[in-house]
Amino acid sequence: MTDFALADWMMPRLAQVEQGLSDAIDPSAPADLGQAMRYAVLDGGKRLRPLLVFAAAQAVGEGAISTPAVWRAACAIEMIHAYSLVHDDMPCMDNDVLRRGKPTVHVQFGQAQALLAGDALQALAFEVITPPDGSVAPEVQAALTRLLSRAAGYQGMAGGQAIDLASVGLPLNEDQLRQMHRLKTGALLLCSVQMGAVCAGQPSAQVMESLQRYGQALGLAFQVVDDILDVTSDSATLGKTAGKDEAADKPTYVALMGLAAAQAYAKTLHEQAMLALQDTGLAPAHTSALRALADMVIHRNN
Amino acid sequence: MTDFALADWMMPRLAQVEQGLSDAIDPSAPADLGQAMRYAVLDGGKRLRPLLVFAAAQAVGEGAISTPAVWRAACAIEMIHAYSLVHDDMPCMDNDVLRRGKPTVHVQFGQAQALLAGDALQALAFEVITPPDGSVAPEVQAALTRLLSRAAGYQGMAGGQAIDLASVGLPLNEDQLRQMHRLKTGALLLCSVQMGAVCAGQPSAQVMESLQRYGQALGLAFQVVDDILDVTSDSATLGKTAGKDEAADKPTYVALMGLAAAQAYAKTLHEQAMLALQDTGLAPAHTSALRALADMVIHRNN
Numbered sequence: 001m002t003d004f005a006l007a008d009w010m011m012p013r014l015a016q017v018e019q020g021l022s023d024a025i026d027p028s029a030p031a032d033l034g035q036a037m038r039y040a041v042l043d044g045g046k047r048l049r050p051l052l053v054f055a056a057a058q059a060v061g062e063g064a065i066s067t068p069a070v071w072r073a074a075c076a077i078e079m080i081h082a083y084s085l086v087h088d089d090m091p092c093m094d095n096d097v098l099r100r101g102k103p104t105v106h107v108q109f110g111q112a113q114a115l116l117a118g119d120a121l122q123a124l125a126f127e128v129i130t131p132p133d134g135s136v137a138p139e140v141q142a143a144l145t146r147l148l149s150r151a152a153g154y155q156g157m158a159g160g161q162a163i164d165l166a167s168v169g170l171p172l173n174e175d176q177l178r179q180m181h182r183l184k185t186g187a188l189l190l191c192s193v194q195m196g197a198v199c200a201g202q203p204s205a206q207v208m209e210s211l212q213r214y215g216q217a218l219g220l221a222f223q224v225v226d227d228i229l230d231v232t233s234d235s236a237t238l239g240k241t242a243g244k245d246e247a248a249d250k251p252t253y254v255a256l257m258g259l260a261a262a263q264a265y266a267k268t269l270h271e272q273a274m275l276a277l278q279d280t281g282l283a284p285a286h287t288s289a290l291r292a293l294a295d296m297v298i299h300r301n302n
Numbered sequence: 303m304t305d306f307a308l309a310d311w312m313m314p315r316l317a318q319v320e321q322g323l324s325d326a327i328d329p330s331a332p333a334d335l336g337q338a339m340r341y342a343v344l345d346g347g348k349r350l351r352p353l354l355v356f357a358a359a360q361a362v363g364e365g366a367i368s369t370p371a372v373w374r375a376a377c378a379i380e381m382i383h384a385y386s387l388v389h390d391d392m393p394c395m396d397n398d399v400l401r402r403g404k405p406t407v408h409v410q411f412g413q414a415q416a417l418l419a420g421d422a423l424q425a426l427a428f429e430v431i432t433p434p435d436g437s438v439a440p441e442v443q444a445a446l447t448r449l450l451s452r453a454a455g456y457q458g459m460a461g462g463q464a465i466d467l468a469s470v471g472l473p474l475n476e477d478q479l480r481q482m483h484r485l486k487t488g489a490l491l492l493c494s495v496q497m498g499a500v501c502a503g504q505p506s507a508q509v510m511e512s513l514q515r516y517g518q519a520l521g522l523a524f525q526v527v528d529d530i531l532d533v534t535s536d537s538a539t540l541g542k543t544a545g546k547d548e549a550a551d552k553p554t555y556v557a558l559m560g561l562a563a564a565q566a567y568a569k570t571l572h573e574q575a576m577l578a579l580q581d582t583g584l585a586p587a588h589t590s591a592l593r594a595l596a597d598m599v600i601h602r603n604n
Contacts, residue, residue, distance in 0.1 A: 030461045030485070031468035037456060087421060090394075092413035111394035112467050115417070116460050119389060119424065123455035126428050130448040142443035146432040153425030154339060158418050159332045165414050166333035183332070 004288035006296065010051060013065075013074070017050045018042065020075040024128050036109040036117035037124070041082040044100035046300070048222075048293070049081055049192040050074035052215075055289035056196025059282050060207060064200035068135040073144050073195040076125040080152050081188060083121035086114050088161065096244070122152070143198045151191030160184025164250070172251040178220065180251075185226075186219030193218075193290075206281060213276035214290065221269035222297050227252035228262050229302065237302050270298045306590035308598065312353060315367075315376070319352045320344065322377040326430050338411040338419035339426070343384040346402035348602070350524075350595070351383055351494040352376035354517075357591035358498025361584050362509060366502035370437040375446055375497040378427040382454050383490055385423035388416050390463065398546070424454070445500045453493035462486025466552070474553040480522065482553075487528075488521030495520075495592075508583060515578035516592065523571035524599050529554035530564050531604065539604050572600045 025037050053074040057064040064070060089096040089104040090111060097107050106114035129136070129144045136144075150156055160183025167180065193215035197203045203211070230245045231254050245252045253262040273294045277287050327339050355376040359366040366372060391398040391406040392413060399409050408416035431438070431446045452458055462485025469482065495517035499505045505513070532547045533556050547554045555564040575596045579589045 025456070029456050029464075031464035033456050033461055033464035084421075087417055090417065092392075092417060113464065115389055115392065115394060116464050116467070118421070119385075119454075120456035120460035122421065122424050123451050123458075123460065126447055126451035127455055130444055130451060132448060138441040138444040141447065142432055142440040145428055145443065145447045146434060149425050149428035149432060152421075153429055154327070154331050154335050154422035156425075158422035158425065159335055162331075162333035162335035162415065162418050165418070 004292045006289070006292040009289055009292070013051060013054045014047055016071045017047055017074050017078060020071050020128070021078065024075060024079075024124060032109065032113065033116055033120060036105055036113045037121055039102075039108060040086045040105050040117055041079060041121060044102070045078070045082070046302075047078060048297070049077040049188060051293055052189065052192035052218075052290075053077060053196040053199070055293055056193040056211060057200045058196075059200075059211070059280070059287045059290055060197045060203050061200025067199060068131070069129075069137075069140050069144070069199040070196065072129050072131065072136060073199055076129045076144070076148060077188060077192050077195060079121045079125040079128070080148065080157070083118040083125075084152075084157060084161070084188075086118040086121070090114055093161075093165070094244075125152075140199060144195055147191050147194050147198065151187040156183055156187035156191075157185075160187065167251055169249045170251070172256070174256060177251055177253065177256060181220060181223040182216070185223050186216060189219035189222060190215035206279075210276050210279040210281075213279070214273050214294075217269045217273040217276060218294055218297055221266050221273065221294070224253045224262055224266045224269065225298060225300065227254045228259065228266065229300075230254070231259065233301060266298055270294055306594045308591070308594040311591055311594070315353060315356045315373075316349055318373045319349055319376050319380060322373050322430070323380065326377060326381075326426060334411065334415065335418055335422060338407055338415045339423055341404075341410060342388045342407050342419055342423060343381060346404065347380070347384070348604075349380060350599070351379040351490060353595055354491065354494035354520075354592075355379060355498040355501070357589075357595055358495045358513060359502045360498075361502075361513070361579075361582070361589045361592055362499045362505050363502025369501060370433070371431075371439075371442050371446070371501040372498065374431050374433065374438060375501055378431045378446070378450060379490060379494050379497060381423045381427040381430070382450065382459070385420040385427075386454075386459060386463070386490075388420040388423070392416060395463075395467070396546075427454075442501060446497055449493050449496050449500065453489040458485055458489035458493075459487075462489065469553055471551045472553070474558070476558060479553055479555065479558060483522060483525040484518070487525050488518060491521035491524060492517035508581075512578050512581040512583075515581070516575050516596075519571045519575040519578060520596055520599055523568050523575065523596070526555045526564055526568045526571065527600060527602065529556045530561065530568065531602075532556070533561065535603060568600055572596055 021041050025034050027034050027038055054065055054070060057070045086105045088094050089099055090106050097104055105117055126145055130141045160180055163180040164184055193211050197211055277290055323343050327336050329336050329340055356367055356372060359372045387401060388407045390396050391401055392408050399406055407419055428447055432443045462482055465482040466486055495513050499513055579592055
């Protein structure tokens, strides 16, 4: 643990993301679509991915954290995350009715509207990182789109979800499970770090490669902790249905290696993330937020 | 009609799009997701949107039609179109089982896979216009992403679909119907023209504004003809279920104004498109493909 005051650091960033998300979605948009999108993306979630964008930008470039590129990238990655949850909760996928302590989007607005809201949130993610006002350099707009589209797509998040669907009830080994999560949740978490770094200019290969290892370890740790919480927590604390993985016979780290080993594995991954940060060669003062976010991922209870 | 040989002009462009789409989707992608995506996007469709991209590029810039930006933009717009069809056909939306003469994606691969294939195709559209190889200038990558994300999103195609959903059984007037179609199908058709123009450099305001009027008239004409074909054609010719609009009590131009008036309206829109092309001030030899595509939209039988 560090003596970095994460809460103080987070507060203005979270406010900026909330404002950016709200400004991006006109509530009076046709046929309640704007309402469904706002319901899906506002007032909820840990905003871990946006915070990683801010933290990585701060680590790589002095003052980069205050540029329009950064809050825009932060909003974009959260829109992608939110859309994936909306679609993932639908009856033909996980069929979940509770998310962040509220009825899921399809329960609230109907399946067709949920489908469209998810689709529109994905498009909006690319819209928000390509402003026409000259506030973000074309090179940065192109690089952010490149990273985000690949992380969200069939060789990233969507591919991981397809593996997840196909693997229910199948005995995955640890390598297969890791590959699934590397895509399903890891790709976006890694992308958050990469997007933040790209907003701060042209990081060196050493910085980029080490930050990638940080993002990969963090992404995997996040998923291991998710699997742990699914068995150790309750629905009220989680804000979503607990015990769901086991009930659905989904492969998890806890099912694969047992609870204690999964907890030990999460700690190991946390250490790997910290070592990767050291390897960046960046000043420890600049990477405090990235360190604190890794702590948060490990110690979270929802 | 012109003496421009549209079929000869189309053939190499269609082959280029088919190749680009196929190359972009690895058939061995995880858990059959690549297969579902390829099924959705290959070997079917009129490819009207890609052809408009090529034609607009040719109109605006000498030699622009042969640049990587153009076939990439052409593939991207077709991916967005294909994803929208996959999602639109799902049971919670139009619940259609036949598309381009084949079982729809959810019938063939299941609903969950169809949902993911659509999601992944949208991401891939943005991936294909942001290549890392330096073949497309960052400014063009950013401009293409800007146009495409807005046309696909909640103030474009997705918004039009939401209005469509909300309007079943409601008595829309002509203005409301036009607004719905301006978003639902018009936004992508207009975007095709705009993307093609942007690939060819920085068109003048006169060119851009006139091309936009061309795209808007063409988009509306396309929809009016669609409504006409739904009552005058059969499922075998259409490659999708005929008579569907009337059965679903959907508002259409034919329902609103009658068949003869709808046919006259389509002709008027075609004339508007031709006048807009004249207003570009571009050499008629350069705009032949755009003229021929407008003819095709009016005279198509599926």
